[in-house]
Amino acid sequence: MDYPSKILAKAVDEISGLPGIGKKSALRLALHLLKQPESQAIALGDALKKLVTDIQYCKECHNFSDFEVCKICASAKRNTEQLCIVEDIRDVMALENTGKYTGKYLVLGGKISPMEGIGPNQLNISAIEKKLGNTEIKELIFALSATMEGDTTAYYIYKKFKNSGVKFSTIARGISVGDELEYADEISLGRSIQNRVPYNERE
């Protein structure tokens, strides 16, 4: 497309570099910003720059943090015997929202995915080794996606640390609350009957 202004073309080009945003949406967003007070685009621009230059990672769990150690890792109220392995920060937020987990986390920063060229070396697996060596961790909980990549990652970590003396567990797969059995996929339904729980244990 031929833009009447190089400044506009550059902005459209940069915006459309984001995933899921094409040239047309990018132009729509740029025109939106031009109709708003200047301060909005300036605040957005500054926030994006600050995001990549100023953000830190918690040296304990590798989650994003504004401090050396994040709020969860610094909290004295958390159970230090449990370590939950998650893929990224969104999973930490999702688990925290449930209010059902009181242990600590370790953020891998991805999952093993040969298709995307991500191997174990790109993940924070050495951090697990360090954790297992120094601390009182008794249980390693996998909270990874129920996909081939998630399963591969869990298996890799299990194999690597299976002799370290900790107990391994994984979040339950099964039928989501509100799901009808007839529409559930076979694998989930199969796993949920295999891993059935005593009736009085349910909430």
Add this chain to the structure above:
Amino acid sequence: MDYPSKILAKAVDEISGLPGIGKKSALRLALHLLKQPESQAIALGDALKKLVTDIQYCKECHNFSDFEVCKICASAKRNTEQLCIVEDIRDVMALENTGKYTGKYLVLGGKISPMEGIGPNQLNISAIEKKLGNTEIKELIFALSATMEGDTTAYYIYKKFKNSGVKFSTIARGISVGDELEYADEISLGRSIQNRVPYNERE
């Protein structure tokens, strides 16, 4: 949602201020930027700031431009007897892509929309007056959306300048190329039979 980092929260907040982007998508975009080389987010941030601070409007047609007068207005090859009234820059780009129009443009910057609180005073209507007073314009062409707002805007401009001696025209409404008659809406089909054209004039 409770973000582990204020810098991240601020970025998510600013991104989700854009139309059509919610908090979840904004977080996804922020995490994407954090996985890319820092330079990408910095380039995006700078492009957005530059967009609102450095962009100019062509003093002739009010389109965006990097110069005082845009390429189209500065061109000696364009027909100066025709002035096409459009809503915004996207319409100029769409018409230029057809390659069928050689006249000049005037960008209104919106259309009359009482629902959104946009009246004639917010649009560049005084620019039309200036154009009609000074130049050799013979035809004013409305290329506005086929909506109530578009029609209202065209009618307002027509009423205001109908005694100025120029000819008024509007882009043809009708059946789009590739459309089946049975699925066409009644108004478009009605207009297209009313405004039928001689058979040999078609392309």
